[in-house]
Amino acid sequence: MAENNQRSGSSTFVPDRVGVVGLGLMGGSFAKALAAAGREVYGWNRTHSVTEMAEIETIAGELTDETIPTCELIILAGYPQVSIDWLGEMAHLISPGAIVIDTVGVKRIICERCGKISEGQPWTFVGCHPMAGTQYSGFAHARANMFHNAPMVVVPPQMDDFERVAILERLKHLLEPCGFGSFTLSTAENHDRMIAYTSQLAHVVSNAYVKSPTAQEHKGFSAGSYKDLTRVARLNAPMWTELFLDNADNLSREVGTIIENLQAYKDAIDARDAEKLQTLLAEGDRLKREAEAR
Numbered sequence: 001m002a003e004n005n006q007r008s009g010s011s012t013f014v015p016d017r018v019g020v021v022g023l024g025l026m027g028g029s030f031a032k033a034l035a036a037a038g039r040e041v042y043g044w045n046r047t048h049s050v051t052e053m054a055e056i057e058t059i060a061g062e063l064t065d066e067t068i069p070t071c072e073l074i075i076l077a078g079y080p081q082v083s084i085d086w087l088g089e090m091a092h093l094i095s096p097g098a099i100v101i102d103t104v105g106v107k108r109i110i111c112e113r114c115g116k117i118s119e120g121q122p123w124t125f126v127g128c129h130p131m132a133g134t135q136y137s138g139f140a141h142a143r144a145n146m147f148h149n150a151p152m153v154v155v156p157p158q159m160d161d162f163e164r165v166a167i168l169e170r171l172k173h174l175l176e177p178c179g180f181g182s183f184t185l186s187t188a189e190n191h192d193r194m195i196a197y198t199s200q201l202a203h204v205v206s207n208a209y210v211k212s213p214t215a216q217e218h219k220g221f222s223a224g225s226y227k228d229l230t231r232v233a234r235l236n237a238p239m240w241t242e243l244f245l246d247n248a249d250n251l252s253r254e255v256g257t258i259i260e261n262l263q264a265y266k267d268a269i270d271a272r273d274a275e276k277l278q279t280l281l282a283e284g285d286r287l288k289r290e291a292e293a294r
Contacts, residue, residue, distance in 0.1 A: 011097040
């Protein structure tokens with residue numbers, strides 16, 4: 001019956017019902033936030049035991065060929081390629097009028113490939129990136145309040161202004177239980193340029209920082225500064241490898257910039273050049289204050 005309805009263009013979804021693809025930290029947090037607000041949530045995960053765990057306390061059931069057409073919103077919360085592959089395989093089952101979003105930390109490859117899959121389909125794909133998370137991964141660490149007051153970056157598809165406004169208003173309603181603090185519109189290109197600096201570079205620096213042999217002796221000598229700089233050194237290596245390489249051009253440029261800046265500090269320290277070092281430190285302090293004032 002779902003296939004017949006889709007051919008005729010009539011919606012098959014149940015209003016406010018949500019399907020979540022990937023029940024890790026992000027997908028699990030979406031599922032918990034939405035379910036806590038009384039939304040009916042169905043979920044799918046590559047590791048079936050995770051889906052079974054989620055069924056105990058969070059989701060109404062598994063996201064299957066039968067339940068996909070009943071979802072008004074589908075959230076792709078897996079790794080980039082997993083999300084792309086799932087959408088390609090299941091596109092024909094998604095209800096007309098439904099909205100599909102992703103949570104992937106890069107947007108160019110996702111919006112290009114998922115946008116291509118959605119061409120000619122009676123549903124809409126919208127690129128999204130919730131700016132929230134922790135250094136941990138997996139459903140066990142998912143939280144219903146993960147997105148409370150967090151920004152959501154949205155990369156809408158090419159459509160006229162009226163359609164775009166209508167889609168965004170529906171999306172805000174569907175995600176209301178998550179408690180996002182803001183919705184920021186962006187292009188995929190600008191998102192990836194910014195995220196290379198604000199997120200990906202921070203993970204690279206933190207991960208590299210703890211490779212000093214001294215890190216193994218830090219206890220008793222470290223406090224807030226150490227904790228702040230090393231928090232995201234603990235990461236999901238396969239996921240971040242995929243994200244870094246999908247944004248290699250932007251991330252490599254940022255890594256090159258910080259290497260140049262660190263070399264300037266090293267040169268001043270090696271030369272015992274107090275004037276140069278003080279100038280570098282004062283410049284960093286000034287730029288931080290300017291960035292915070294914007």
